[in-house]
Amino acid sequence: MRFVDEFHDPVLARKLANRIQRASKKPTRLMEFCGGHTHAILRYGIRDLLPPTVTMSSGPGCPVCVTSPGDIDRAIRAAQTQEAIVATYGDLVRVPGSRDSLERARARGSDVRVIYSALDALSIAEQHPGSQIVLLGIGFETTAPTVAASILEARRRGLKNYRVLSLLKLTPPVMRALLASGETRIDGIVCPGHVSVVIGTLPYDFIPRDFGVGCAVSGFEPLDILRAIDVLVQQVESGTPAVANAYPRAVAANGNRTARSLIEEVFEPCDAAWRGIGVVPGSGLAIRPEFAAFDASAVLGFGVEDAGEPAGCRCGDVLRGSLTPSECSLYGTGCTPEHPVGPCMVSQEGACAAHYAYGAGS
Amino acid sequence: MCLAIPARIISIEGEDAEADVGGVRRRIGIMLTPSVKVGDYVLLHTGYAIGVIDPAEAEETLALFRELAEVSEIR
Numbered sequence: 155m156r157f158v159d160e161f162h163d164p165v166l167a168r169k170l171a172n173r174i175q176r177a178s179k180k181p182t183r184l185m186e187f188c189g190g191h192t193h194a195i196l197r198y199g200i201r202d203l204l205p206p207t208v209t210m211s212s213g214p215g216c217p218v219c220v221t222s223p224g225d226i227d228r229a230i231r232a233a234q235t236q237e238a239i240v241a242t243y244g245d246l247v248r249v250p251g252s253r254d255s256l257e258r259a260r261a262r263g264s265d266v267r268v269i270y271s272a273l274d275a276l277s278i279a280e281q282h283p284g285s286q287i288v289l290l291g292i293g294f295e296t297t298a299p300t301v302a303a304s305i306l307e308a309r310r311r312g313l314k315n316y317r318v319l320s321l322l323k324l325t326p327p328v329m330r331a332l333l334a335s336g337e338t339r340i341d342g343i344v345c346p347g348h349v350s351v352v353i354g355t356l357p358y359d360f361i362p363r364d365f366g367v368g369c370a371v372s373g374f375e376p377l378d379i380l381r382a383i384d385v386l387v388q389q390v391e392s393g394t395p396a397v398a399n400a401y402p403r404a405v406a407a408n409g410n411r412t413a414r415s416l417i418e419e420v421f422e423p424c425d426a427a428w429r430g431i432g433v434v435p436g437s438g439l440a441i442r443p444e445f446a447a448f449d450a451s452a453v454l455g456f457g458v459e460d461a462g463e464p465a466g467c468r469c470g471d472v473l474r475g476s477l478t479p480s481e482c483s484l485y486g487t488g489c490t491p492e493h494p495v496g497p498c499m500v501s502q503e504g505a506c507a508a509h510y511a512y513g514a515g516s
Numbered sequence: 517m518c519l520a521i522p523a524r525i526i527s528i529e530g531e532d533a534e535a536d537v538g539g540v541r542r543r544i545g546i547m548l549t550p551s552v553k554v555g556d557y558v559l560l561h562t563g564y565a566i567g568v569i570d571p572a573e574a575e576e577t578l579a580l581f582r583e584l585a586e587v588s589e590i591r
Contacts, residue, residue, distance in 0.1 A: 155521070155522060155538050156522060156524075156557065157522040157557060157569055157574055158521075158522060160574070160578055161578075163581075165585075166581050166582065166585050169584070169585035170581065170584065170585065173584055173585070173587075188518060189517065189518075190517075190518055190519055215518070216517065217517045217518075218517060243517065243562070244517075270562060270563060271545075271562045271563025271564070272562065272563070273545060273563045273564075274563070292517070293517055293518070293562075294517075294518060296517075296518040296520065296561055296566060297517070297518070297561065297562060299548050299564070299566065300545075300548070300561065300562050300563065300564040300566070303545060303547045303548065303564060307547075346518060347518075348518040348519070348520045348559065348561060348566065349518060351520070351559060351566050351567040352566060352567070374519075377581055381577075381580075381581065384584070402570070402573040402576070402577060403569050403570050403571070403573040403574035403577060404559055404567055404569055404570070405567075410548060410549070410566065410567050412547075412548050412549065412550055413548045413566060413567075416547075416548065501517070503517060
């Protein structure tokens, strides 16, 4: 596939890795924010190419993983409403809420459908005029404009039975929260490539300015990731943290203006609860009052209390980058992809599932 | 979840387009990329094009990788 295969060249990859090895002298702890990067780093064996001075830890960039148990409970309540059809992206159906999962609610008769696109949820709404369709809007800035587009399209088509439960989250505010907590030492951040296609690189300016930490926006092919690590290692060695764009074929400084203005039109920032991190101010997207007719939370209300994490589950520590998956006592024994306890083992992009799939024991 | 893959635009009809996604034809939404043209490569995410790939930038990045690789050989 064009723009994929060229960025897989193993000879160039090894040479880039050699360059990193030669340059890296100081212990350097990098966080890859995005679960897609965690998956790619393990899949392509990038960790094995890095010198011992450079360590990578996973961040909270997995929307399925950071959805709070309370929000799962609300989604289940939506599914249990009469005439409701809940439409959701992939792995969310298996994530445990405080007592239950959407998968188990479906087994008991609720109508829960896995969709690929918000467009599919619109089609379901058109095909079932007597039902209330609730799209579980999870995701980051990458997905937010597509959900906004679906709401605008529902309005254009005059659909009265399409609603969104917005669990959308924003990347820069949670990065700020992680850096400000000081819990995890981070010398550089590999920033999410496809979030950045939408928001651009400018929203990361505060990272070097306020925290003295460098960051590099990266694509998802092996050469892209190695180049981002290379840039961060050079920044650490020279003591010059900055925002670097290592994915210029897809990312511009201002991002995608059309996508950003659609997000702005339909949503406004709100506080949001992140699993394992807590409530982060201004890190969520709520549907604006003008679009209240499409807002499932107005219909469902709030007030479901979080019951915390399942016993022994340390997904919260993994999501903050302060624990590697194999350091959790449940990893691989009480918690496996077949029988996951926490969300990081449920989602394919969860750090625990990625470590397990590619046999990264330590 | 933030997975996006390259897709080549084959034809455009209003806010929809037909695209070649790794050899498979799909209808996709192009509302977020209004300036896209037939022949362009976009990044496809959950049924929508979220950005247009710049082929000149891609070539420059590959040239930079080759250059960095050579320098690391000489040293």
